[in-house]
Amino acid sequence: MQSKQVKGFTLIELLIVIGIIAILATVVILTLNPAELLRQARDSTRASDFSTLKSAISLYAADVSNPAFGTSSRIAGPGGWCYISVTSAQASQASWATSTTSCNGRASSTLILVVASTTEGAKRGVDGTGWIPVNFNTISSGAPLSALPVDPVTPNTGGATAGQTSDDRYYVYLTDGVGGFEVNAVLESLKYASSSENDGGSHNAPPYLLYEVGTDPGLDL
Template identity: 40%
Template sequence: MNMNLSMNTKEKRESGFTLLELLIVVSIIAILSVALVLVLNPAEALKKSRDAQRLSDMSTMKTALGLYLTSTSTPYLGANAAGALNNTWCKATPSIAPVSPAKIFYSLPTAVGTISQATLDGASTYAAAQQSASVAAATVTDGSGWIPVAFDNLVGGSPLSNLPIDPVNAFGSGHTGAAVDNTDLMYRYACSVTPLAFEIDAALESSTYATGADSKLTSDGGNNSNFYEVGTNLKILGTGNNF
């Protein structure tokens, strides 16, 4: 009987783990988990994913506006009402300071927050922001959306089902007062009359695309390292960060 008991005890020891062994395994798993989180950085990965969406949106809008310009005999980039045919809200030329009624257009609707002040081309407190009332209103393509271009007037209809808006489309966490700056995550649009041109800017938030080796802010061909810029003239929206 004693021999059987000894054999059973030996078998149990050989088939299981000691408490020390289990603690070592748990410690290794914990260390690997921490290392994995540090390497993957889920918060940064999410920012990078949103930035990738922004880059895609900017390309989509640039293509749609380019199609509108080349497919319309008399294109208008700054209509001041749905379906209106004019450039009332465009700057006279890209490089001059904006003069009323020229406006900067934002994808942020007033239902989320109101922009009443921006600084562009050295014009202090340039109060010429234009916003849609709601997210739904901001995305329409008839000229009353956040980009004032009547895409619906194109033969065959609009190349866009909806106007893209920023994945966050909100003021930044440090936003205060009425002014807007490059920490606020929303799209910006402006146009000029001579030449007839447009520019769209986006604020990027990931270190990969904003400050890293693959920074898009300094390789987009624009004149402003605070924003990612696309368009047919990248001098319309100036070089500052307060718009």
């Protein structure tokens, strides 16, 4: 009987295959850039949240006979209010407790930072006690959202200047007190950078590159 000899891979061939796989894996990682994809996903959430908020506040303005939008952000300062989507504990940890700190990275010597809530649940209230001082429950058809959205990377520790690092991000609500409003946030990804630059707002270039949505003319609150 004649035996059949089976030939296997040589060490050199195995090393070549492993090298090719490593190169392909590196190319895939560099092409997909998982960190950037995560940033894009969070920015997509922010854009969706702001679309929801704009629709909800606009409905409130049109439906309620005597709407209240909060204290104006245009009051000569320090006196204008800047509403932020963090709890008092988070604000304290991030050293945002005074009117001379920042409002999403902007110098705010004329703005008073307002933290209306003490707990995670309370800050998302839609009855006017949440981080946006609008009582959506007074809309005739009922509140169009069950809870106020907050930034996907809400701060939970102290750190650098508010809005400038990945663990110090939040949403901001500003109003003229009579119906004009703006919500803004700091975006993260390269893909959505143009959204901040071309949103029609007044903060469309570094160092205050914000994504701004609202009804205030010029979005310059």
